[in-house]
Amino acid sequence: MRYTDRSLRILKYAEMEAERTTKVVYPVHLLLGILLDKTGVCAELYINYPSLTEILNDRIEQMQFDIEDKGIIYEPFNINISQTTKTVLEHADFQMKRFKQVYINEGHIVDAIFKNNDRITKAIIDGLDVSRILEIVSVPRDMxxxxxxxxxxxxxxxxxxxxxxxxxxxxxxxxxxxxxxxxxxxxxxxxxxxxxxxxxxxxxxxxxxxxxxxxxxxxxxxxxxxxxxxxxxxxxxxxxxxxxxxxxxxxxxxxxxxxxxxxxGPLEFYEKACNADVIPKKITDLQQ
The missing domain is CATH 3.40.630.30 (Gcn5-related N-acetyltransferase (GNAT))
Known part of the structure; x- marks a missing residue:
């Protein structure tokens, strides 16, 4: 799989969060990785949804993860990831190819997380304003x-x-x-x-x-x-x-x-190629 530089940073942040909590990378850690990146649309999500990091961390503490789940080895991670995280990344890869793109970006990852139907991910994202999160991170944006x-x-x-x-x-x-x-x-x-x-x-x-x-x-x-x-x-x-x-x-x-x-679509391409900036969306109701 090929990832944009921002996506690789997100995976690294997700790994750091997993090491701090469950020792295995779950989809929720990918969401935390997006919030930690704080560039481009990731920064916009963080600004418009400042409580989301706390919400996700609280739910990780409350969630009963399978202690028998030792995860699987999967590049480019240095620690094991869950089977559901592997499924998310494979779906992100599928979405990338479907749109005839060549790098997995943050939008593909977020879209894949919210389309995942496993028990833990559904419990983690329950009650979040998913449609607005997707609107910021996963749909094509004007720059x-x-x-x-x-x-x-x-x-x-x-x-x-x-x-x-x-x-x-x-x-x-x-x-x-x-x-x-x-x-x-x-x-x-x-x-x-x-x-x-x-x-x-x-x-x-x-x-x-x-x-x-x-x-x-x-x-x-x-x-x-x-x-x-x-x-x-x-x-x-x-x-x-x-x-x-x-x-x-x-x-x-x-x-x-x-x-x-x-x-x-490929926001990071334009950011690097010509210093383009995403035109911010006026979103004020993502508080929870």
Whole structure:
């Protein structure tokens, strides 16, 4: 399994909490690990639900764990984890692959915890505002990038060509998008090709298009980055990173001071790639 850096930190925090309490990592420790990370949406959850850490720790003390459960060895943990924790991580991996992503993130983990039906996990999360927790951590979030002091980064050379799309690319890009991602983005792509200066960049190799990125095409809204996608077989090569920055530098040249990334899925990618910040949700009723 592949994990984002934040997810690896969460697993490490979960392990620390388990060493302090049950000596075996249970799903509740993953939740505590998320609250301890305090970055990105994890920090937002901690701020909006300040009592959650205490609630979870109180329930761990009250819960009767199976003392015969010695757990199982499972990477990347250094101590044993419960079978239910293994199930949670396997479901997170399934969700990640279902959305054609390549790294398990905090959203996949939280979603998998709340879909777990074992006795202990159900008792631990009983009465929590699960839907609002998921709304913060597990659903795609809007992000914002300041372009005021933005500068185009150094891009490593490769055998991949990056260029502005031309009208003649419309048919091949439509075929690529439909094959790799379905038809959900086709209207936005069409909007891009209706513009005189097409706000779409593509990446291609000898075989054809392998990635694309757009701006100002979703509902024809100004200052909105996306959609962006890279063929599954070409992930983790910096293609999305490069396409993102070709769009951002042009958005800055147009005169935008900010770029909004709508419903971003891999939040940590954008946080690292362009210092994007999640736009906070106004949630005030998560107290318990």
């Amino acid at each position: 914002i990038v300041s372009l005021r002091d933005y500068s185009f980064p150094t891009i490593p050379t490769s055998g991949i060509t990056f260029r502005k799309a031309k009208l003649s690319d419309a048919s091949s890009l439509k075929i690529f998008v439909e094959k790799e991602f379905g038809n959900g983005w086709l209207d936005s792509i069409k909007n891009g090709f209706l513009k005189e200066d097409i706000p779409i960049f593509i990446a291609q190799d000898d075989q054809g298009i392998i990635g694309f990125a757009c701006f100002d095409v979703v509902r024809r809204k100004k200052g909105l980055f996306g959609p962006m996608g890279t063929s599954f077989s070409n992930r983790i090569q910096g293609i999305g990173y490069t396409l993102l920055h070709y769009c951002l530098v042009e958005m800055k040249e147009i005169g935008y001071e900010y770029a909004v990334i709508g419903e971003a």
